[in-house]
Amino acid sequence: MKTLRPLLIAFLTYASSFAQFTSDMNFTDIYGNTINPTSILNEGKHIYLDFFSTSCGVCNSVASEVANAYEYYGSNNENVFFLGVEYNSSISDCLNFANQHNSDFPIISGQQEGIDIFNLFEQSGYPSGRLINPEGGLEATFSYSEIANLTESLSNFISPIDNCDLVDLLSMEVNSQNGALVLNVFTDSPYLIPYPTFTLSNSNGDLLAQEQLNYYGLSGESSHNLQLLTDPSSWDSNLTIELYEGMNDGLVCSFDISLAAIEINGCTDDLAMNYMLNANLDDGSCIYAACNYLGFELLASDISFTEANFGDGYTLNIPMVNHNSIWLAYPMSETVILNPLDGMSCENCDFNVFGNPWGSEETLTSNVSLNFSTPIPEDYELQVQIYLTNLSNNGQEYESCQFNQIVSYNLNPDTLGCTDDEAVNFDPAATQDDGYCLYTSNNCGDISININGGWNLVGFSCGENIDAEIAFNPYINRLIIAKDYLGAAYLPEWNFNGIGTLERGFGYQIKISEAINEFNLCNP
Structure with missing residues (x-):
């Protein structure tokens, strides 16, 4: 290793041993590019500083290995940035040096600002290497023998990024209406993987969805439509996304995913005729049999709200008529509350057998039990959707049906009257003043x-x-x-x-x- 002049060594003895790049330090490489080391470190990258001189024979002997390490670790596109720091040569000499050793990583010539970096890090000889961690601290130094095997030497501190690590699956969505699995991907590299193709398969290796050939490499955000080959309702919980390159010839990456990670649009209501088993996001496509069409009538005008016979709750009483010529055994109702209150609970909204049997032209009442942990707000208009289930046991075509009308019932209506207790017609039950208070006075x-x-x-x-x-x-x-x-x-x-x-x-x-x-x- 060549040692610099004693005068320089004596000067550097007094330099700070905790030298670091600062955000205001900008350097120009031999290709005219501006290098700001702090910005590079802020990206989470290491910086490998290659201290050398173009006139140094030993430096020339290891230059090709430094170039190999630069390519092996991603050519400054991954997690380490190679920066050559030359001691005393011109830009022209450094360009000749780079061409001779097939190297194209950035170099700061000595006659530009290379000598400044030498002085900043108290570098007293060459060839030498320093690995700066993303926090700006010194992580390792490399001597001649380590630089001669730099690719291996750096592996103790840095691992090359797998291309698969650069591919991030942002979202996966099944659109049942157009028969596609839409895969949104972010690739942290320009035009990675030529002719990419994504597939989806189950744990048995069965192909579930496949993308047609993509003619562009992956770069930044991209969207991929995989044609569905099977019904998503039959998919297993453990799935695999695979990425191929080159006309579907070579497997590049494999991503294990769960069925829950896929947003599957479809009908999520098991009462609907087109209920989709694995759907986890309702797309509004549910289709129901109409209860009125099947011969059932909901008597909305006769609905009542009463205090429960037992306990402190209330009962919403919903009468319905069976206009069918046949009777039904154990008819059941489901009540969906569309505007529930905080602290409101329903004991039997999901499962309510409201009579047995239900004869032809007979009126039965579904008594829905409601409880409130807080007072019912004044003028609260409860809105519910009513379903009938367990219909098929008596020859009905459908297992369930939906009443089309939304049931609205005011659980705590305003009571109009005089609310002024000084009036002769004061009404203590009134919740809203009607403007007709009467007074008598001698004054x-x-x-x-x-x-x-x-x-x-x-x-x-x-x-x-x-x-x-x-x-x-x-x-x-x-x-x-x-x-x-x-x-x-x-x-x-x-x-x-x-x-x-x-x-x-x-x-x-x-x-x-x-x-x-x-x-x-x-x-x-």
């Missing part, structure tokens, strides 16, 4: 009202009779005319008082030019 003269511009009808409820001119005096500028029940008038503009005195208990018509707030005739 009616203290009551003020708001009246609109134009004609109004007002009552005179003062304790004593008052002359019309005195009573209306506060409003003289807005009063046009006042009349009593006999038609006698008070016309302030004409200074004419045909009414005389306003009498308690009588009403008067008045016309005013604009609205008056807090109108009161008793306190002129």
